[in-house]
Amino acid sequence: MTTTTMTTRTQVSEFPEVADPSRVAPKDARELSKLFFQQLAVLEEGTREYSYARNTLIEMNMSLVRFAAGRFRSRGPEEMEDIVQVGMIGLIKAIDRFELSREVEFTSFAIPYIVGEIKRFFRDTSWAVHVPRRLQEARVQMARAKEELSSRLGRTPTVRELSELMSLPEDEVREAQLASNGYTSASLDAALSPGEDGESALQDFIGLEDQALELVEDFHTLAPLIAQLDERDRQILHMRFVEELTQAQMGERLGISQMHVSRLLSRCLARLREGMLTTH
Template sequence: MTLPTHPGPVAAARRANRGHDSYDGIEPLLAELAELAAHDPRRGPLRELCLRRCLPLADHIARRFTGRGETYDDLHQSASLGLVLAVDRYDPARGTSFLAFAVPTIMGEVRRHFRDRTWAVRVPRRVKETQLAIGPVVEQLSQRTGRMPTAVEIAVELELDLIEVTQALLAGNAYRTNPIDSAVDDESGPVSAQVTEALGATDPSYELCDDALAVAPLLRRLSERDRRVLYLRFFENRTQAQIAAEFGVSQMHISRILSRTLAALRARALRD
């Protein structure tokens, strides 16, 4: 079955009812704008008129990119910036229609928005560009084959290496990240819980590390004997009697050294 190449009466009627777009025939105004000097008072109002007439073009292009994870407002803002660049850079002397020049300029600005501002994790520029090109190709191949295309089919369609396509597909996971405090469904009931509540408790080693960092400079102020007693008791796990035997003193004397030293360390740590 072949489809007709000429437009049907319904499509023709729709175009007839739609009329002309506001940017049709914009070239004479742009030519007049190009002839005005930068300081000419007529330039500002004329430039604004051109931008207002061409604004629907930015709207059409922004809507083409909706449904890809970005809000319409952000896309419209990027497309409008592209429109400003197109109006300012258009050269009527080249004889090219404004539409042929503006569409690639605006679409390039929207693609740049996707490439540079919408990734949650830093990804190489080449991978970003490949990832953006995969979306339209997947749609085309899906319509053609009636199923999701494989990475090999995408690589053949884009004429790229399979490794590049695979990297771009994996990079898609870095496009958006879920906030750690977002709500998730709780199996125990209808009340939603935060992700942080399912990640486990606080590691006690953090508190131990803080304590060690706080006490380290205080330990350096102790006498060599007191540091040695603490080391034998808490790092080698010796008993007070064993420590006393090494120093040739009584166990009670070692007990008093430990009590006095620990109390002094605690007081200095809390004071500091």
Template sequence: MSKNIEDIKEKRREMFREYSKTKDENLRAQLIEEHLYLAEILSKKYSGKGIEYEDIFQVASMALIYAVDRYDIEKGYEFSSFATPTIIGEIKKYFRDKGWTIRVPRRIQELSKKITIARTDLTKLNQETPTVADIANYLGVTEEEVLESMEASKVYLPQSLDISYTNDGDNETNLADFIGQDERYYDQIEINDFIEKSMEVLNEVEKTVLIDRYFNKKTQREVGEKLEISQMTVSRIEKKALKRLKREMENVIKI
């Protein structure tokens, strides 16, 4: 199974090498299609936060194309490690630039900006969070208009997840508190690349022992039977391989 996966990865590496030389459009299209899963995974990570998944996926797909064009396989890292931050960066930029995610009247948008400024000014002036009535009096509008604008502003996506919102004039909550859990496959992408890069220092027997022991959950006896060696030999190989892997991981982290 692991051999088949490695064969696929090596095939893709060869495709990237060939594309870097020829810039063949058909090869480019194939590389993009085979890595669309990255755009899908990362789009799901940011869906449900005020912008439709289809829009996010389109942005992520464009970023993937950009990553395919810029990727240099000779630098030694996996494509997913290069493409992931590129895609995330474009998605976050889209969230910042998108602003109002549904169409609202311009008067509401303009009043919302004034309310933000008024809240800051009144907080500095009175050393406390202003009420709706305070803001309405400061701006010369009705409390209903303030409430309407504040309700509409819920569809507005601020640039920073650290921006605070007040609740009933007392409690403050960061936007980040409303964000759901991260997509677990995103972390797995980076972890897999990290492990694969570190395991390059091991020989085939050492790789087999660690993969069977820690990924396939086999006992030392079962691994020994597979490799036709004693359980004690498997134990020595495992300990040696773990030490080498630990040193290599520490070196990768330093890089």
């Protein structure tokens, strides 16, 4: 019997008896985990004993995954199953990378791995804009169909060709293509490749400045000032700027001279202008 075999058997005999690791209470799991990590550090990877220690650690610490996944319970029961499975990957990575020499609790070490794996899952699978589930599924199906047809035809497939392979109406294929634009998003501040004019941001190429936008604030400021005018002044403003009457037409309707209309209008506009300047 070799020295290695004797050492391994001695180490295995030091494993605590754990009938059902998944039912171990979190408090007990913390203490037991230390013992199993001690054994895992000296066992040879790939042996039956190593696998037993590693698998027991995974089962004992599943409560950490459920705890971390609880932060995302608003996602719904169907997605929670995926979240727990992804969290288990994080737990396994933490177990494989943990060392007792770090002098830190395994719980504190594992949670960031678990949460990080879950967040990575959301980053890779979540849509930037909410679309119906049927379109999400159609997008995945369309991606596979595009890959297959592109490989077979040596070119980008048409909507009709995708429709035939996916067994979907052409309208639904077009809808899925449109919906796929909502899968990812980019920041308007995202830097583009440097060009002749230097580095540019995405926002430099999207949208136009609305020249009338500045008028919105002016209109909000002007409304209460107009409300303070008397009935005749408001009537004069309405005839001039809404009905677009000439001063002569306004004078005829009001029964006053055109010159009188001009003085009244000038006085009214001066009052409004002063009010605007004072408010700003």
